[in-house]
Amino acid sequence: MAEQGISSATSTTLWEDKSEGMSRDIKNIYVLLQKVAGDIESLKENVQNLESGMRDLGKKLETALMKVDNLENRSRRNNIRIVGFPENVEGNPITFLTKKIPELLGLESGLDLEIECAHHTLAPRPAPGQRPRAFIIRFLKFQTKELILRAARSKGTIRWKGNGIHFFPDLSRDLQSRRQWFAGVHRWLREKGIQYGMFYPAVLKITFNGATTAFSTPEEAEAFLS
Structure with missing residues (x-):
């Protein structure tokens, strides 16, 4: 009987030791999970800050x-x-254009255009049959x-020796693209x-009907015209 009592006490002690060990492990895991959760929240906050x-x-x-595009276009303010x-x-481009522009547009003969400079666009010379380069004046x-x-x-x-001649403002590529958005509306209006x-x-x-309205996007213009 004494031996059974000792064995039972020993088993109880071992179970209590195991139970305490398991409790410590669970607490350690819980603490670790809390730390991981905190780290995840910190990472989320860092990601949000980075995204912001x-x-x-x-x-x-x-x-x-x-601002750069605006400065570029302002530098081209006097260009066509x-x-x-x-x-x-x-x-000589200046001599040629000083004579031809008034002729083509029916402007006053002998009008001094005061051209500061004139040149082809900075692109390779096209091969025969390809589209000619534009003039920048x-x-x-x-x-x-x-x-x-x-x-x-x-x-x-406007035509000259069988060629269609077209006059445009000299704009940056970005601004040309923004204006091109209105191409469909322009066709409809014409x-x-x-x-x-x-x-x-x-x-x-x-x-339209004696009133002038301004639009910043083609969608606004289309809604107005519909």
């Missing part, structure tokens, strides 16, 4: 790029781009540039004979 920082950087970069003249017809006065663009719009179709114009930087103004 990236969004802020993205906005600042977008603002900086818009002429597309359609064949290659190698001009000799810079005028001394902004008013002269505006006069020529108005005359070109008023003239409509078909309907509705007066419109594009204004800097990329604002469409439509004159």
Whole structure:
């Protein structure tokens, strides 16, 4: 009987030791899980902070790029781009264009355009049969540039020796793309004979029933016209 009592006491002690060990292990696991959970929350917060920082950087970069694009376009304020003249017809570009622009647009004979510089776009010379390079012309006065663009719009179709000649503002690639968004609206307006114009930087103004309305996106214009 004594031996049974000792054996029972020993078993109880072993069970208590195991139970205490298991309790310690469970507590350690619980503490570890709490630490892991805390680390995960900390990582989530860090990721959120990084995402917020990236969004802020993205906005600042977008603002900086818009400012650079605006400065580029302002530096081109007195420029126009002429597309359609064949290659190698001009000799001296300033002399050629000073004579041809008034002739093509029906401007006053002998008008001094005060061209500061004129050159082809900076692209490789095209092979025979390929589209010729455009001319970039810079005028001394902004008013002269505006006069020529108005005359070109008023003239409509312009041809020289069988070639269609087109006059455009000289804009950055980004701003050209933004204006190109309105191409579908422009076609519709021309078909309907509705007066419109594009204004800097990329604002469409439509004159309809005696009232002029400005639109910053083609969707706004389409909603107005629908």
